[in-house]
Amino acid sequence: ERKKIIRRLYLKWHPDKNPENHDIANEVFKHLQNEINRLEKQAFLDQNADRASRRTFSTSASRFQSDKFSFQRFYTSWNQEATSHKSERQQQNKEKCPPSAGQTYSQRFFVPPTFKSAGNPVEARRWLRQARANFSAARNDLHKNANEWVCFKCFLSTKLALIAADYAVRGKSDKDLKPTALAQKIEEYSQQLEGLTNDVHTLEAYGVDSLKTRYPDLLPFPQIPNDRFTSEVAMRVMECTACIIIKLENFIQQKV
DSSP: OHHHHHHHHHHHSOGGGOGGGHHHHHHHHHHHHHHHHHHHHHHHHHHHHHHHHOGGGHHHHHHHHHHHHHHHHHHHHHHHHHHHHHHHHHHHHHHSOHHHHHHHHHHHSOOOHHHHHHOOHHHHHHHHHHHHHHHHHHHHTTTTTOHHHHHHHHHHHHHHHHHHHHHHHHSOOOTTSOHHHHHHHHHTTOGGGTTHHHHHHHHHHTTOSTTTTTOGGGSSTTOOHHHHSOHHHHHHHHHHHHHHHHHHHHHHHHHO
16 A cells, blocks of 8 residues: 555656656655655664564564665656656647647637736746745755744745736736635636645645744644644645646746
């Protein structure tokens, strides 16, 4: 079961499967590899400690060490699988007819002329760059007992990416709106953004906002933000944020 989960995440975020969002996918992918290695090392160290006091654990520790190396062997076949998916996708794109594809797009996603002329692509790209920078900063805080800062920076990254999408369409943005309200409005711009509001709701469900990640008095006493946001929550928040940024980045690239 563990192997299935790791394989799914490995293939989902492999850079070869995300050529249009290489930077974000690469950040998540590096984090995933680091997390696999960290968990394996930690489990191996724990079992070594047990073995020192209880010899009966020696066989189990040895078996885990073998599992550790087997995961590294899986990387080669998984990399080949991701590259194969990339080649298949490129071949499918070549076989598509550009005129009909463009015609279908305009029929399904009609954008009023006022939207086309009012967008501010330069400002949209500017906000999107900072959203990516915030996401990279969040990844740098992982495993440093700063999970609340990981979540806070993911919150900022999400909000800035939403603002970027607003600039791409309207040339301005309601920056005072909460991310959920902003997502609801932006989701109406295109069917391509379907599910965006639910993704932002997922972040909120983890308790991620600009205040609860920083201020103790917003949490039940004696809890503080550093207690509330665990490594597991931080990992899930990062994955959810990456999905949001990729979805918005794809949309913005088509608009600018």
